[in-house]
Structures are given as structure tokens and as C-alpha cells.
Amino acid sequence: MRGEAVGKDRASAMLKVVREDDDLRSSTKDRIIEAAFATLKEEGFAGTSARAIARRGGFNQALIFYHFGTLNDLLLATLDKTSAERMSRYRDSMGEALSVDEKIQTATRLYREDLGSGHITVISEMVAGSLSRPDLGPEVVARMEPWIAFTEGVIGDLLAGSIFESAVNPRTLAFAVVALYLGVDLLSHLDHDNSRAEALFQMAGAMGPFLAPIFGND
């Protein structure tokens, strides 16, 4: 496990397929990112040192620096990967939800999905941990922008033609939604209690039918 060669998966990949079932053909960079993800999830940002990641992934500390140059860069790559995966999932699912009501249901479902997969934990840890580090903060906030833009799109569709169209700035509201989502994640994660987030989604769900006529999605 320690000294095994990983790179170069042209012919040898064929052989490796036999060897294991799930994490095959994962390149070394991917393996490192996976280890970083797992460490963030299990040990929190503060516990995610190069040593801890390497221990969890079963590889040498130095490998991180060989592939990513910097621990920060690995962390950001991990955030990027998670973020990209979730983004495509959100884009697909929200695209199919047409009415306000459906969108709320879908968002609730995705939230629960994120919760189960640990993405919420990892993103919460990354955002929170980066806050106090001047070198990471700006990078992390830059990675929030796509989410705000995406949310802005969803909100824009909803508002179009409604009575709020002129009163509400979709970009500002999108910022608020992302901030709320983040705050809920943090607080829920912080005390290991998802019941309040769950109640919030259910409250929103209960309001869905009332909102539908207002937004004209019937």
C-alpha cells in the first residue's frame, strides 16, 4: 500500500481494475483530494494538517506538496471539486423544478442529500476555517460567487412577471439566500443538530402552496 505505484494508468489501469472495486482509476491527485475531503469531514479544518491527510490517505506527506505545492492549494482543490460536483447536481435538479413549490421541495431534497454525503460538513469547515486565514479567505469567497450567480438565476425566473419583480433585486436576494444557507449549515454543523434546519425547510415547504399563486406558477 505504501510503495505502490499509482500514476500512469494507461495499460496498468487494466490490471488495477481487477485489484479493487471502487476507487480504481483514481489518479493520485484524486486520491489526495479524497483523503483531504475525508479529513475535513472527520477531523475538521483545524485537524486537517498535511500529516493528518497523509495518514488518512496512506501516502507520504511530501506527496501533497509534490502534487499541489501547498496545503492551501490542496484544500482549495478539494473545495473546487466538491463545489463543482454539487453545482452540476443543483443545476440539473433545479432546472426540472418549475413552480415555487417544486423548487422548495427540490432544495429540501438536495439539502438532505448534502447533509448525508458530508458536503455540508466539508464546505462549512472550509468556509469557517478560511475566515481566519488571510491567504485562504479571498479564494474561498471567490468560490462562493458561482453559487450566488446560480441562485440569482433561479430567483430571477421566479420573480419574472410577479408583483415583486420591480421591488426586489434578485442579486441581493440571492446573496441573502446563500448567506442563509451558509449560516444554517454552520449552526447545524456546530452543535450537531439538524432538527432546526429541517424545521426551517418544512416551514418553507408549508408556505410553498401559498406562494405559488403570488408568483404565478400554478
Place this chain on the structure above:
Amino acid sequence: MRGEAVGKDRASAMLKVVREDDDLRSSTKDRIIEAAFATLKEEGFAGTSARAIARRGGFNQALIFYHFGTLNDLLLATLDKTSAERMSRYRDSMGEALSVDEKIQTATRLYREDLGSGHITVISEMVAGSLSRPDLGPEVVARMEPWIAFTEGVIGDLLAGSIFESAVNPRTLAFAVVALYLGVDLLSHLDHDNSRAEALFQMAGAMGPFLAPIFGND
């Protein structure tokens, strides 16, 4: 043993005033807390080491441990003090605001006040920094509860008699408001940009007059 000296400066403070000659200087514990606050504000959570606090306060590192036993405990005491000060300020101001509209105006004013005084920076740093540390997280979240309770009271007053009274759970909504506030703080702090938070407050302010009749505070 070490921690025994902690938490009994009500009576002894009386003595100190007598003991010191003229200028009744803040007690040592207060001085340490002030130094911790200043360090959190200027250097961020990650930069707030025992050494950094001691350097800023002009006292010896070991003094922190003598008085607070643990760096974590000092940090929590600092959060407590800030939180208590702000809470009384919020309680007084929001008590005087009667209508939804007034409450929004007051909340906006208090937010700006917190921004200028650095309380938002310090709280953001504390919450975010603690999140990644299993020993601090639960303690910090416990200190959020009073704010949720306070917000719940404010919301409860508003909802009483309105058409939402039965549809909305004040506790859940209070949780959402605090989460939103926290999320906005974090994001604004993260990229040193308060303009979006400001836009959000202004959007809320613009909606105030429309909301007033709904809530029957006219």
C-alpha cells in the same frame, strides 16, 4: 487548580478599587479580555495565540493561563463579554421599536454600529475559528442560544394577531434570522465587502412599509 481563580471578581473588585491608589484601572482579567478582543479584531482567530494576546496587552503569556486556565476559556470569556454588551444594547433598542418598519430600521442601525465597533469582526472570527475545533464549537453554539431566544421574542411580538400567527413557528424563524445574520457577517467579512449586506438591509427597509399593514402595526 489553575481554573479556581476564575470567576469571582464581583466582591474582590470592590477590594481592588481600594487597593490601587487612584486611577481605578480595569481588573487584570478585563485587561486580558480586552487584549484578546483587540487581537481577534486585528489579527483574526488564527493569529490570536497566547503570545499574540500577551504581546498586545503588554503582559506575560502565563498570566492568561493563571486567570483563565486555558486559552479556549479566555476566548469564550471574550465572546461572552462582547455578546452580553451587545445583547443589552439590542434589548434596549429593539424594545423601543414598535412597528415592523421601526424594528427593521433599528436592526439596520445596530448592524452598522456593530460593524464600526469591530464586534462583527470579532464574532465572525470566533464563530468561524471555533467551528473547526471540536473543543470550542459546542461552547460557541451554546452562546448563540440567547440570541435566538431574543429574536424569537421580537418575532413573537410581531406575529401576535397577524395572519401568519398559526402558519409560522417563531422559534424556527428566529433560528433562520440568526443564521442569516451570521451568514451575512461571515461572507461580508470574508471578502471585506459590506456593500451587499448594506443592500440587503436597504431592501428590507424598502419592504418595511408594505409589511406594516400585514402585521397590523400601523
Place this chain on the structure above:
Amino acid sequence: MRGEAVGKDRASAMLKVVREDDDLRSSTKDRIIEAAFATLKEEGFAGTSARAIARRGGFNQALIFYHFGTLNDLLLATLDKTSAERMSRYRDSMGEALSVDEKIQTATRLYREDLGSGHITVISEMVAGSLSRPDLGPEVVARMEPWIAFTEGVIGDLLAGSIFESAVNPRTLAFAVVALYLGVDLLSHLDHDNSRAEALFQMAGAMGPFLAPIFGND
């Protein structure tokens, strides 16, 4: 040896006098400098890591940083101490040597002394090692200046009244003498062969009597 208290030698110094014979009353900073000196002498500049110094001195690595802040600063302090000790020795001895001949004899004697005590090794290592480090180079060269100034004084005395007085710039010649001394040190140290340096001093000694009349020191 490991956990022993060192500082605070007011009353306890009395007790310590009994405990050991030579390195008593040496403050911790001195002990660290001595360990650094010994390490430079025995293991060379490249081998003088914080760990190596601490191992040799029997104290904790971190103590170096507590007292000197930086490894560089410890190294420079070590050079300073050695340099100051040798300077006073040179000043005294050369002051007593009046004629050219005597000065050459004295210089030879001092060189041999330096060789035996390891000062030449340490200075050679420091100078050479610093060369390739931009942070140390300028500091080391600054510590060469006093030696050039001292040499300039010695040369100035010799030249005064001689036929060379107008032809030779004492400062330039002093630079050359120090450079020669350094070069001889380096080469001798490099191949562990002092015979050529010795031969050089003897050649100079043989020329002494011939030079005396030229400089008018008879």
C-alpha cells in the same frame, strides 16, 4: 540535565558553584551560544541545525527560539561573542608589540592560539556558510569591519614615517591583510592542513628582520 532550572542566579548561584566547576553562572543564553559554537566547530555550518545545537547542549530546540528568536540570530550572536573575545586579545597583544618584527611574531602566536581554540574553524564556517545565504551575508560582513579597522590601525602605526607612507593606502592594505588571513583560514580548514599557513607565517617571520630598518623600527 534536561529539566534543570537555569535562570535566576541570585541566591541559587551560590548553590550552583558547588555543583560544577567550569561552566557555572553561565546564563542560559551563554549555554546556548556555547552549544552553537561547539556544533559549528564539530559539525560545520551545514550541520549546525537547531536540532543539532539543542542535542549537543542538552536542551530543548524551542529554547533557541525563545532566547534568540531565530537560528540566524543565535549564529550571529555566537560569531559576535567569539569575535569580541578575540578582538580584545588581539588588541592587547598587538599593542605591546612595537617593531614590525615583534608584530609578526605576535600575529603568528595569536594565529596558533586561534587554531588550537577552534576560533578559526568557527569563523571560517560562519563566513563560508553565510556566503550563500542572503540573510546572513551582510550581517557577517558587517562583523568583519572592526577587524579591518583594527588592522588599519596597526598598519598605520607601522607606515608612519616610513618611505611607504605616501605610496600605500593603509585601509586598502588592511583589507588585503584580512582577506589574506581569511583565505588562509579557509584553505587550511578545508583540507585539514595547517602546514602551509605555518610556512607562510615562518616566511613572514624570516623577513621581519629585513623589514625592520625599512620601517624604522629598530
Place this chain on the structure above:
Amino acid sequence: MRGEAVGKDRASAMLKVVREDDDLRSSTKDRIIEAAFATLKEEGFAGTSARAIARRGGFNQALIFYHFGTLNDLLLATLDKTSAERMSRYRDSMGEALSVDEKIQTATRLYREDLGSGHITVISEMVAGSLSRPDLGPEVVARMEPWIAFTEGVIGDLLAGSIFESAVNPRTLAFAVVALYLGVDLLSHLDHDNSRAEALFQMAGAMGPFLAPIFGND
């Protein structure tokens, strides 16, 4: 095993010329040596890691070890090449200079040439950096010998027939000259100030005409 490939690029160079298409590029070993030279010159001995050399030369780190077995060996090969080039230059030029005066002028010119080309920097870095490493020191000093021998020859020619012939040992004096040259290089390089070396050469130049009659080269 690794080192077997070292040192036989005379015949194989012939083959290479044929093998590569048109632009007979320098052999790989030469390219590596050139990269090492450039790195020593630009980044100093301490900055001349295998990675730094490879980066500068645009080739793979491992190539160094394939061709030279050891980083030390590459460094020594680099010193060898530089040294050999300079030696032939010195031999030619000094051979043409007959009188003391001319020899001083020529040496001054060559020194300036070395300064401009960076050879002095590289040699200074190599000598100084090696000094602190037991594995390099002896090798480097061995590479000084040819220079001492060469200088001995030059001095021997000068002394022949002069009044110093019996008093001065040419070998010892040659050692002193090389040591002086080295010391001047180091000090000048150390504080990025060549003015003192320049002054020294000019002082020597000014004395040239006076020395000529003594040595009988008129």
C-alpha cells in the same frame, strides 16, 4: 551503478552529433552543467538544489542523478569545467606578460573579466558552500591545487635571479597569493562591493614600476 554512465562523452559525443538532426546542441551533461552554473550564479550555493537546477535548465530532476549520480558530483563537475576554462585563459594571458608590471596588469584585467562573467560568483559560492560540508570540502580544495601550482610557476619565473630567490619559497608565496585572491573574492562577494578589491589591484598596479627593477625585469 548509476555513476557508471559518468565520464565518457568524448567518443559518444561524436555519435550524438550524427544522431541529432542539425543544430548540434550541447550534450545533455553540458546542459545540466550550464544550468548548475547559472543556478549557482543567480541563486547562490544554498539555493542550488536539484530541483532549482532542473527548473532553470528545463529538464527533469532525476536527470541529474542519472548523469552525475549525486548532486555533489554535478557541483564538482561544474566547478571543474569553470576552473578548466579559466585556467587555460590565465595560462595564455600570463604567459604573454613578461615583467612584474605586465603580470600585475594582466592579473587585474583577468580579475575584471572573471567578475563580469560571473565566474567569481560561482567559485566563491562553491568554495564557501563546500567548506561547511565534509563531503565536498576536500574535493574542492583538491581543485585549488592546480591554481597554486600555476601561481607557483609564475612566481618562480619572477623570482629567478632576483635578490629574493633564496629568501622566498615560491610554493608558500603561491599559496598566499591564491588565499588572498580567494579571500578578496569572498569578502567582495559577501557585501556586494568590489570597490575594495579594485583599490587593491590599483595599489598593486601603482607598485608595479617600483618592483620591476628589483626583479630585474626591465
Place this chain on the structure above:
DNA sequence: TATGAATGAGTTTTCATTCAT
């Protein structure tokens, strides 16, 4: 020949905390 990947041992430095005084 050449290379990308990998590694073990090393580096300086910072940390929270303890202890004797």
C-alpha cells in the same frame, strides 16, 4: 535516455501549556 511519481528524513519555527520563583 529520460521522466513523473514517490519517499524518508530533514528543516525552521510556533504552539499551548507548565513550573519554580
Place this chain on the structure above:
DNA sequence: GATGAATGAAAACTCATTCAT
């Protein structure tokens, strides 16, 4: 109450070198 000194553990990162291909 307060302090200077001391420590063990850990941090991020770099090094020369090896190896399979």
C-alpha cells in the same frame, strides 16, 4: 498575583535520492 524560562508536540514545507516505466 505575576513572570521568565522551559518544554514536547506539532506545524508547513524542502531536500536529495530512488524507482518503475
